[in-house]
Amino acid sequence: MKTYRDIFKWGDKREEMLDDGMLNLLISKFNLSNDELENVHLLGNEELNFEHDLIISESVIQQFKNICGDENVYSTKEERASHTYGKHFLELLKLRLGIIDNPLDLVIYPSNSDQIIEIVKICNNNKIPIVPFGGGSSVTMALQATFGGVCLDLSKHFNKVIKINESNCSVTVETGILGPDLEKVLNKQGFTCGHFPQSFEYSTVGGWIAARGAGTLSTGYGKIEEMVLALNVVTPSGIIETKDYPADAQAINLNNIFIGSEGIFGVITEACLKIRKYYPEKTAFASFIFKSFEQAVESMRETMQAGYGKPHLFRISDPDETDIAFKMKGFENTFSDKILKVLGYKPGQRTLMFAAIEGSNKYPEFVKKCLKKTAKKHKGLYIGQKPVKKWLEQRYSSAYARDPIMDKGIITDTFETSVTWEDLLSLWNSARIYLNSRPLIVAMVHISHVYENGANLYFTFLSPWKKGLEVEDYQNFHKGLVDVIVKNKGSLSHHHGIGRILSPWMKEQYGENGISLLQALKQHFDPENIMNPGGMLGLR
């Protein structure tokens, strides 16, 4: 029998290790005693144990089995538990606490669109909730089952590349395909998808679209909404199929009705995405250090607005994140570090900037040269290719530190927002003050998706939870942070989406008339309210 721990773990071998850098950081910042390090709790080693009657009748289950085959319809505790929650901190915490509030009834693994169409029809006729499910890596509670029902997991059998069109530079896929599987097929033919969210290894094309995601190269290649050419969406009211025009003026763009819809209108089944020529050997890398966050931000803004091309990866770590990176990478107090300090690049102020530019001919080198010129103007010191290359190598792995950190009784969470340049520094300042007001906290902030008109801010924080009050402690702290961000003109999300965790703020942010519009769309596509129902996106 499986345990709760089996459910919440990534199952990735990298997650077992908490490297010395991280361990020492936690020990020193949180004054962890040996006792605290050893006496871990909430490991979730208990066997899965929840009682919930199935709301779906046997005869309906039989219909699903007739459509997808017996071997693709599950009502086992393990399957139900592993699809009921996503990867938000509170969801992981609940699993550690042995709580599964509203377990799904069934997990179905369809293998083609026709099956999905049939399943949606049956669910609609029987008013059975459906949660579309890809990699399950949502960090917004977007796929948390609220009223039980069916989980439609597309990642197992509905994950094929349908067509690569070399002439059009596009790929059509079944949306359950995982990032690495797509990328491997594309690379073989000399292309890249250009979309590399941190969840890349455990997320699907359908999830990227539903959550309006962004990858680490989004500054160059755009968010997912700039990559989608066409979609097929199966809604309870019918199927929407759009065409892969490079652009058009045929009334409103229907793709945008579903990008960011988080499963509330229908199941996104096929997507035609832009792809790009793949020249990894030509990529230019550049790392800089600035004397202050403000100067780094100003340099970044100037680059984005200058009109000389732009990096694909473009990041700034704020001073605290920079110091932590230096500490963890063993750079602190090296000879180079001492030189930096003498040159005026001081801990607590200095700020790392990373850039990588893709492309052909000498474009990457050309943009890098311009970048260096702009950075220099803002007293940014070029520190070579290596730091950004190192960063890229481990870009997915920090997610896998999550569980070992939680094993020490520590909250680990992220929050991300977008903001115009005008308001970026004040938002950063206010959020920093708020974060640092918590007595024991390690908070890191970076900018990682950059535009002509502003950028995102990405917050990562670690803090020991209050034993016995884990949920309330987190909820209070999280609420305070979101309030500060909204008050300082940040969006509720830049690329994680809203889900259920941020939906209480939607009316204020999206406007009452925006919400009624969502409701009207919901009513149109899903009059029985079966698609991912319950508190999503600020809807009832």
Next chain:
Amino acid sequence: MKTYRDIFKWGDKREEMLDDGMLNLLISKFNLSNDELENVHLLGNEELNFEHDLIISESVIQQFKNICGDENVYSTKEERASHTYGKHFLELLKLRLGIIDNPLDLVIYPSNSDQIIEIVKICNNNKIPIVPFGGGSSVTMALQATFGGVCLDLSKHFNKVIKINESNCSVTVETGILGPDLEKVLNKQGFTCGHFPQSFEYSTVGGWIAARGAGTLSTGYGKIEEMVLALNVVTPSGIIETKDYPADAQAINLNNIFIGSEGIFGVITEACLKIRKYYPEKTAFASFIFKSFEQAVESMRETMQAGYGKPHLFRISDPDETDIAFKMKGFENTFSDKILKVLGYKPGQRTLMFAAIEGSNKYPEFVKKCLKKTAKKHKGLYIGQKPVKKWLEQRYSSAYARDPIMDKGIITDTFETSVTWEDLLSLWNSARIYLNSRPLIVAMVHISHVYENGANLYFTFLSPWKKGLEVEDYQNFHKGLVDVIVKNKGSLSHHHGIGRILSPWMKEQYGENGISLLQALKQHFDPENIMNPGGMLGLR
């Protein structure tokens, strides 16, 4: 008293002249005799003369006057006639024929959002149609009054720049502002709007957004949907205000519900648009000639997919358009022309390509160098900066030849579509065969908006109309062209929009479920069906 001719003329001084090049072309292609050249007809010199009772009561008119002032509410024949039609060929033809089917009742010139809100309320309560009106340059019958009612002309008093935000590179405007007025203000502060449709001088920001327009620099700066950061829209059901986040993941992007909505949901009152740094002195210009259309297209595609940056202006004239340009510019049979022929660039096959690259540092020159390299690979010959510079100088003026050409009894019309690279040549071929099947025709085709995944095709055609059967002749020929384009996988429009002229094809192109979605949105925003009603976008 005004004549019909007063109504349909642009009123631009450039329109009086039909240059020798054009005149000779028409004479030679259509075998026009002196008699035909002199005996012009349908000049529309008759006095405006139409009888239609106002459907709006005096008391309601008085309410409008109370809101906007007596001097901003008109029911004169002249005002009604000049706002009832846009600039589509059939609309101009009808004015020449002295036909105004369904004249508007009133033209109102509001000066602020509050007035617009009040007017929309009154119209909604009294079920009075509203047509939002900017520059009036629609070529799709999108603003043609169908049931009379009120024209809300924003261009007179609702046309101010509200704010230029230099830090964010954005501008907020009242949507009635005309292109040149916006550009002048921006240039003064070192910025450009980057959006230059051919209608630039007679179109407004509101119109650009409502029709999902594109400007000549769209290959670099994007279509209008890529420029809009935030909108205010006044709908009968309430006001939608979006925020100017550089990007976000807050459910679906509400801006996209209104971009391309062509006035059927509400009045777009304010827009926050991206703006760009303005370095006109740095722009690089490049003109090429290719041996065939196919090679030019292949070179263009390679450039767009190569990842070395891209031009802002990027155009190909097909062989017929190239020959006509050479003829009209007096290049034919010059010494240079003879050399070109010897080199294998032959009339009937050779193809012009124009590019202009904007930006700072050496970006324009860098991209130009790459462009040249790619062109050379496809046997494209670089022919200097001058041809594209010349073209840019007169880029708006060909529109003003429209009326003098129609004075000779000649249909002048355009059609534009978008298509993936894969289908571009077959679409071009089929459309060419169709166009050339008309006995007397001058047809020019170009590509002018280019993407990684495809491009637009823009058709311009001139042909003597059948006297006495002008409307039917045009309608038959136009229908045949649209059918060919749709059959060959072109969109109904790349940037003109759908309006009433293309709405009969919408169900096929947009899908029945797409149309029901539009209807659901319409029902939500405008339950009384007052916003630009009557055959718009395929709706009833």
